[in-house]
Amino acid sequence: MNRIDQLFQQRTEPVLNIxxxxxxxxxxxxxTILKSLQDSGADLIEIGIPYSDPVADGPTIxxxxxxxLKNGMTLKVLMNQLKGMRxxxxxxxxxxxxxxxxxxxxxxxxxxxxxxxxVDGLILxxxxxxxxxxxxxxxxxxxxxxxxxxxxxxxSEARIREVDANSKGFIYMVSSASITGAKKGxxxxxxxxxxxxxxxxxxxxxxxxxxxxDRESFLQASRYAQGAIIGSAFINLLKGADKPEQDxxxxxxxxxxxxxxxxxxx
Amino acid sequence: MSxxxxxxxxxxxxxxxxxxxxxPEMLYPNVEELREKYLQILNSAEFQKDYNHxxxxxxxxxxxxxxxxxxxxxxxANIYLKREDLCHTGAHKVNNTVGQxxxxxxxxxxxxxxxxxxxxxGVATATVCALMGLECIVYMGEIDTQxxxxxxxxxxLLGAEVRPALSGSRTLKDATNEAMRHWINNPADTHYIxxxxxxxxxxxxxxxxxxxxxxxxIREQLKEKTGNELPDYVVACVGGGSNAAGAFYHYLDxxxxxxxxxxxxxxxxxxxxxxxxxxxGKPGILHGSKxxxxxxxxxxxxxxxxxxxxxxxxxxxxxxxxxFDSKRxxxxxxxxxxxxxAGVNLSKTExxxxxxxxxxxxSALQQMKFKSDDVVVVNLSGRGDKDLETxxxxxxx
Numbered sequence: 278m279n280r281i282d283q284l285f286q287q288r289t290e291p292v293l294n295i296x297x298x299x300x301x302x303x304x305x306x307x308x309t310i311l312k313s314l315q316d317s318g319a320d321l322i323e324i325g326i327p328y329s330d331p332v333a334d335g336p337t338i339x340x341x342x343x344x345x346l347k348n349g350m351t352l353k354v355l356m357n358q359l360k361g362m363r364x365x366x367x368x369x370x371x372x373x374x375x376x377x378x379x380x381x382x383x384x385x386x387x388x389x390x391x392x393x394x395x396v397d398g399l400i401l402x403x404x405x406x407x408x409x410x411x412x413x414x415x416x417x418x419x420x421x422x423x424x425x426x427x428x429x430x431x432x433s434e435a436r437i438r439e440v441d442a443n444s445k446g447f448i449y450m451v452s453s454a455s456i457t458g459a460k461k462g463x464x465x466x467x468x469x470x471x472x473x474x475x476x477x478x479x480x481x482x483x484x485x486x487x488x489x490x491d492r493e494s495f496l497q498a499s500r501y502a503q504g505a506i507i508g509s510a511f512i513n514l515l516k517g518a519d520k521p522e523q524d525x526x527x528x529x530x531x532x533x534x535x536x537x538x539x540x541x542x543x
Numbered sequence: 544m545s546x547x548x549x550x551x552x553x554x555x556x557x558x559x560x561x562x563x564x565x566x567p568e569m570l571y572p573n574v575e576e577l578r579e580k581y582l583q584i585l586n587s588a589e590f591q592k593d594y595n596h597x598x599x600x601x602x603x604x605x606x607x608x609x610x611x612x613x614x615x616x617x618x619x620a621n622i623y624l625k626r627e628d629l630c631h632t633g634a635h636k637v638n639n640t641v642g643q644x645x646x647x648x649x650x651x652x653x654x655x656x657x658x659x660x661x662x663x664x665g666v667a668t669a670t671v672c673a674l675m676g677l678e679c680i681v682y683m684g685e686i687d688t689q690x691x692x693x694x695x696x697x698x699x700l701l702g703a704e705v706r707p708a709l710s711g712s713r714t715l716k717d718a719t720n721e722a723m724r725h726w727i728n729n730p731a732d733t734h735y736i737x738x739x740x741x742x743x744x745x746x747x748x749x750x751x752x753x754x755x756x757x758x759x760x761i762r763e764q765l766k767e768k769t770g771n772e773l774p775d776y777v778v779a780c781v782g783g784g785s786n787a788a789g790a791f792y793h794y795l796d797x798x799x800x801x802x803x804x805x806x807x808x809x810x811x812x813x814x815x816x817x818x819x820x821x822x823x824g825k826p827g828i829l830h831g832s833k834x835x836x837x838x839x840x841x842x843x844x845x846x847x848x849x850x851x852x853x854x855x856x857x858x859x860x861x862x863x864x865x866x867f868d869s870k871r872x873x874x875x876x877x878x879x880x881x882x883x884x885a886g887v888n889l890s891k892t893e894x895x896x897x898x899x900x901x902x903x904x905x906s907a908l909q910q911m912k913f914k915s916d917d918v919v920v921v922n923l924s925g926r927g928d929k930d931l932e933t934x935x936x937x938x939x940x
Contacts, residue, residue: 329711329843330829332723333567339710351841376565377828381842402567403828407555427568431730436571451569454731456724 280369280397281423281446284320285482285503292504293495293533294321294484295511296373298341299358300350301327302515307358310515313522315368317529321484322366323400323506324359326352326374333402335458337509341516352382356390363395371425371446373400384413388420398423398446406443414443425449430470437477444481450474450502452487458509462488463497471501492532507532550795550871552862556744556832559868561861564743566831569727573735574831576650578745584649585642585752597641598756601674602631604638608764608920613892620913623774624895624923625761627786634898634925635754635786636667640736642753644671647734654678654733658722660687660715660782661852662694663898663925664738669703679703682721684714687852694929712846715856719830739783740860743831747788747860754789761920762793769918776911778803779922780904781874782818782854784863786924791872801873804863805907807849808876818847819876820859821867829857834864850879850933851899853925875910877903885909886927887940898925899933 284292295314299307307324314322327345331338352374362370372391379387379401391399399422404413409424417424423446428437431454440448453467467488474483485498486506498505511528518524549559556562556578566574584590598604606626615622627635640657647655655672657679659665665681672679681698685707688695698705711717719741726735740747740754758777766772777794779787781804794800809817817823820835827836829844837845837857849855859867866872877885886902889895897905901924913919927934934940 330716330720332720332830333569333727335724336710343711346843353841375828377836377838377844378842380826380828381838381840403565403831405564405566405571408563408565429569431572432568433572440568454569455728456569 279421279423279446281321281371284369285447288320291495291499292320292484293318293529294323294504294506295319296323296325296506296508297511297515298325298327298338298345299355300345300348301341301512302344304348304350304354305358306521307355308362309521310525311362311366311370313525314529315366317526318533319368319529320504321369321371323371323373326355326372326378328375328378331375333456335456335509337458337512341512352378352387356394359394359396369397370395371398371400372396376401376403384416388416388422391422392420396422398425400425400449402427406439410443427451428474430454430467434477437474437479441479441481447482447484447503448479449506450483450485452485452489452498455487457487463494468501475501495532549869550865552744552748558861558865560826561832561834561864561868562744562747563833564831565828565833566743567727569730570723573726573730574743580650581646581745581749584646585749590645590649593645594642598638602637602641603629604756605760605764606630608761608768610768611893614889617892618908618913619915620917620919622908623765623918623920625757625790625920627757627922627924628895628897628901628926632663632667632670633928634663634667635757635789636664636738637670638756638789639738639750639753639785640664640667640671643734643736644675644677647677647736648675650734652732652734654680654729655736656680656682656722656725656733657736657738658682658715658718659738660684660718660855661929662687662691662698663853663929665703665705666694666697666701668736668738669698669701672703673701680725681705682708682718682725684708684712684718686713687715687718691852714846716829716844723830739785740788740862741783741830741832741858747832747862750785751788751792751862754785755792757786757789757922758791758793761790765918765920773797773800774918774920776801776803776917776919777922778805778904778907778919780805780854780900780924781859781863782807782856782900783858784860786922788860788862790920790922791866795871802866802871803907803911804866804872804874805904806874806876807851807854807882807903808878809848809850811878812876816848818849818854818856820857821874822876824858832861834858834861835867851882851903853898853900854903875907877906881906881909883937883939886934890940895923896927897923898927899930901925
């Protein structure tokens, strides 16, 4: 069974998904960050494939993309780094990226390599539903890759139903009308949207992302979904990290450990 | 099947293998609303009445089709110039912005955003926003704001806010990224006026339709002047490709009319400093559509170069990618040097100082072989006032 599906079937506590950009801050950090995240208690890890024109991302993640590209990160390098990761990494791993570098790499080769290294899912923000269904779905499924769609507060109910019907793994709920890292905290209006979607009783689990940066926003979002995603805040942490392994451990603990403790008390 | 059917967009937004709508889900509701309504609005009597009225009384259409006698003598053919340089604001760009501002009003949008490279589309957008009293924000690469200072001031004078794009390479493609990000952050009340036949469906088709007035007029004017509405050649420069799309549009299904698209070769097609997309690019995805794109082996978009800021874009519209792929149009490339010479030449032989973009189309005539009775229409997409500084620096006149 796909590790993402397994995770959501087994887990009752909120799922913490952490995003980082491959090749940032240094080219060879990928495996160290993966391992540290897993050991610190991240439940799901999303690795960004850097791109020159990441339109859905705000300044923090854009900047990490630029640095990663300067460091020499490519899809070829990343696949090599991920080879053998399943010897030590058990948590589900999702690749996030824009379509062009993947198309140039070759879609079939990409899917094959993902399966070989043990990638469980894909988040491709500029892959529209129509293209997915006509050209990509079969290939992704053949290689055991869950395609994760996004929804936003502007997404209509009919469209959410369509996304739900076509989703595997989880639905990525963009918390507000924004790019990544644009807003902090959660407003009343956003809660209205979270509740509206929660009441739709979708078959696919949901994770809330964009604007989640600390324990408070993580717990708040997790009341309305199976968990949440932290991206820009984690990139900011890596940017200033002297001892990345310890800093990652402290960061994840600051979000998770008290939550696990309070869940145990319940 | 008529050949026209091959070149127009299909229901999924494709021109052959190119086009589509590769956008983040956050933009889907906006783009979908536009897709659902654009044809209905464009074809409505009210839109047509307002659009035609503004084109006539505000833009100054129809623009003349001028037989350039001395240039014709030089080249040994009948060279007609479609004088888009005489449009209000100095280029064809305003045909599109007049149409899209009416579109925005019909959609009930209150705010306008746009991207701009050289600043011509930004000025044309700021102009129609002033005309309609709508708030206007223009994203412009930080490097371009320095290169094109007068246009920045023009936009401000017209009441627009100019926001420098600080990300990536800080030029047109990054200004487009920033405009898209702004739209993601402000989906409800904002319309994004894209300046060329690029972007997700329905933008390329909508912009082509709004620029199609150029070839509609060429047909009428040529018929009046020569008795035949079909020339042998239509020649236009291509950055994203809006003026070429407009000049080609009503000739797409006339196979006897040869369409010539002219790209900027910068310092030479293979010099590493060029914007000759079809010569250097391969299929890829940028700014919402699948098209031909200048990129690295790993699929990172590369930074183009041309002396002309309006041609300095790493892709071309999917409309043109399909014309290239299907060989319906010939694609030529012209260097900085040759374009500048053609610009000076037109200034001295016809008393018309062309925009450097348009000078690329003029220079391409030197690469072509004509018969003495050939009728050639060159789309003179803009005037050279904005380029005076570049002409002065280049010298040679």
